[in-house]
Amino acid sequence: MMDCERNRFQKFINFRLSHRFMPIGIAVVLLSITAMFVRAFALDGDTLWLKHILQKTMLVGLLIMSLSKDKEEDEMTISLRAQSYAIAFVIGVIYALVMPYVEFGVSNVVNSEGQAFKDLGDFQVLLFMLMIQLLFYHNLKRYR
Amino acid sequence: MENTIKVERAILSLTQDDLAKKIGVSRQTINSIEANRYVPSTVLALKLSEVFSKPVNDFFKLSQDD
Incomplete structure (x- = not known):
């Protein structure tokens, strides 16, 4: 029981994404930054919701980059x-x-x-x- | 920790890349171990021991700082 929990915990700690996720993470971050510029300079009206979504996608992209293996x-x-x-x-x-x-x-x-x-x-x-x-x-x- | 991995590698005519492939690490890791910038785990030390066919103590020595 204890061993099973320890193994599960160890698996959780050692979790990493495959190195193929690195370009995906970079793409998500770059797209988010580009969309942030477009929102700031090209879009009119209340787009605060879009800003919040883009902030979240940028964080997700950086997290994917951070978790990707070499x-x-x-x-x-x-x-x-x-x-x-x-x-x-x-x-x-x-x-x-x-x-x-x-x-x-x-x-x-x-x-x-x-x-x-x-x-x-x-x-x-x-x-x-x-x-x-x-x-x-x-x-x-x-x-x- | 000091080591003579470079010497052991030369005895077997292995490049850093060859040794790295044999024990499943990157060439940079072998380079860092040889330069005493990284102390490998017991598992890696035992893999090196297997490649060199020598006990770990023969090529890893404690330095005065350890």
């Missing part, structure tokens, strides 16, 4: 990926804690009235963490 996946790339997730988590938490104060400070220095203090949205934090993870993973691989 062509040559071995224990070293698994270890580098784990390191990159740890770094992204720590930097993401620091970013979420510090960035609202930076935005508040900068906006009050630039404008005399400035913006009211507000926390970061989930999209901004998740986007930052996923980008940091991918960036660190590819850099760690480059300098291995």
Whole structure:
């Protein structure tokens, strides 16, 4: 019973997508970014719903890229990926804690009235963490 | 951890790529192990031992920092 649960948990932890998903993830991210530009500059009317959908698809694309295996996946790339997730988590938490104060400070220095203090949205934090993870993973691989 | 994998590989006239294929890792991983930038798992060490037909202790040594 315990072994069965442990095996299932281990399978869940080791879950990765095939390396063929990497181009799919890149395509989803690029399409989302293109659609964001089209929405911002070419579409009129209330398209806030579209913005939210595109933000979600962009996160899904980055997650697919993050979960895709390498062509040559071995224990070293698994270890580098784990390191990159740890770094992204720590930097993401620091970013979420510090960035609202930076935005508040900068906006009050630039404008005399400035913006009211507000926390970061989930999209901004998740986007930052996923980008940091991918960036660190590819850099760690480059300098291995 | 120090190792003499490069020497063992030369004895068998294997390139990094050949050795990598034999034990199922990438060439860069072999390069990192040889340069002491990466310490392999026990499984990988035992696979290397099988290829070199030598005990792991013969080509992996603890350094003073370990």
